[in-house]
Amino acid sequence: MNLDIFTLFPEAFDWFREQRPVRKAIENGASFNTRDYREWTPLKGGRVDDSPYGGGAGMVLRVDVVDAALNGVYGDGDRPRTVVLTPAGRNLDESLVTELAAEPTLALLSGRYEGFDHRVHEHLADDEVSIGEYVLAGGELPAMVVADTIMRRLPGALGDAESAVEESFSDALDGLPEYPHYTRPPEYRGWKIPEVLISGDHGKVREWRQEQSISRGEAREGR
Numbered sequence: 001m002n003l004d005i006f007t008l009f010p011e012a013f014d015w016f017r018e019q020r021p022v023r024k025a026i027e028n029g030a031s032f033n034t035r036d037y038r039e040w041t042p043l044k045g046g047r048v049d050d051s052p053y054g055g056g057a058g059m060v061l062r063v064d065v066v067d068a069a070l071n072g073v074y075g076d077g078d079r080p081r082t083v084v085l086t087p088a089g090r091n092l093d094e095s096l097v098t099e100l101a102a103e104p105t106l107a108l109l110s111g112r113y114e115g116f117d118h119r120v121h122e123h124l125a126d127d128e129v130s131i132g133e134y135v136l137a138g139g140e141l142p143a144m145v146v147a148d149t150i151m152r153r154l155p156g157a158l159g160d161a162e163s164a165v166e167e168s169f170s171d172a173l174d175g176l177p178e179y180p181h182y183t184r185p186p187e188y189r190g191w192k193i194p195e196v197l198i199s200g201d202h203g204k205v206r207e208w209r210q211e212q213s214i215s216r217g218e219a220r221e222g223r
Contacts, residue, residue, distance in 0.1 A: 001101070001154055002031045004080075005143050006069055007110040008048065010034035012140045016147070021157040028156030032147065040072035041065045049113055058114035066109065066120045073107075080105035082125045084116065085139040085146070089128030094175070096129070097149045108146060110139030177220060179212035 005013060013034050016022060026032055038046045042064060049059040070079060081103045090096060100106055109116070109125060121128060131142045151157055182193040196208045 001025075001103070001150065002033070002080075002105040003147055003150065004033045004035055004073060004105070004107045005110060005147065006035045006037060006066070006107060007138075007140055007143065008037055008112050009110075009138070009140055010036050013144070016144050019148075021152045022148070025151045025154040025157040028154065030151060030154050030157075032151070035069060035073055037061070037065055037069045040069040042068050052114060056114075060114050061111055061116045061120070063117040063119040063124070066116065066124055070107070070124060080107050081127070082107040082109065083127045083129050083146070084109045084121050084125040085111065085130075085142040086115065086121070086128050087130050087133060087135055089130040092129055092131050092146060092149070097146075097153070100146070101150045101153050106150070108139075108143045110143045112138040173213050176213040177216040179209035179216070 007013070013032075017026075017032060022032060037048050041048050043062075048065045049061050052058070052060045070082070074080070081100070083100070083106065085108060109120065129142075129146060131145045136142065182197060186193050186198060194208065196204050199205070
């Protein structure tokens with residue numbers, strides 16, 4: 001997997017790149033690159049935005065700037081799957097993560113200010129992806145969320161490959177939330193763990209976990 005993040009703030013990803021799953025994925029062959037729009041902007045003084053037609057507050061990232069950045073990285077040939085990060089996009093879920101993680105190369109476009117000239121969405125991107133129905137100052141945090149969900153699936157990212165099998169919304173749990181986890185001490189301030197977990201009966205433990213996942217799923221749907 002080759003992951004390219006297009007952003008105005010590449011330094012925002014320094015911390016993220018050093019997180020263990022990301023670092024281990026990179027050590028095992030993945031690549032994680034930040035691409036600064038300003039490096040390829042055709043405008044003087046490193047400008048990347050302009051005021052919106054029709055008036056209104058804020059500035060808009062220009063389509064020619066984004067196009068120049070994509071051309072600067074990929075040339076005039078075929079581009080990889082290119083995703084705009086926007087609250088108006090398709091909700092990020094496990095099925096979408098699986099889809100994106102299967103791409104050999106993925107480009108994530110992080111916006112700022114009032115977002116992108118809509119021609120970026122219409123003509124330069126293949127997808128619009130959202131991490132939730134709320135607005136952030138920019139696309140850097142959503143890009144990290146998308147990158148984290150993808151990179152932790154890559155070979156070597158997790159210490160135990162089984163850690164990524166039975167997770168919330170995974171196929172192994174039929175798309176349900178994961179069951180609760182407990183560890184030592186078995187009792188703390190009068191709060192006891194479920195007896196079934198220390199019963200030694202693995203069949204009953206599996207049944208309990210399945211029941212908990214179903215219960216959590218029902219509670220989530222009714223929220």
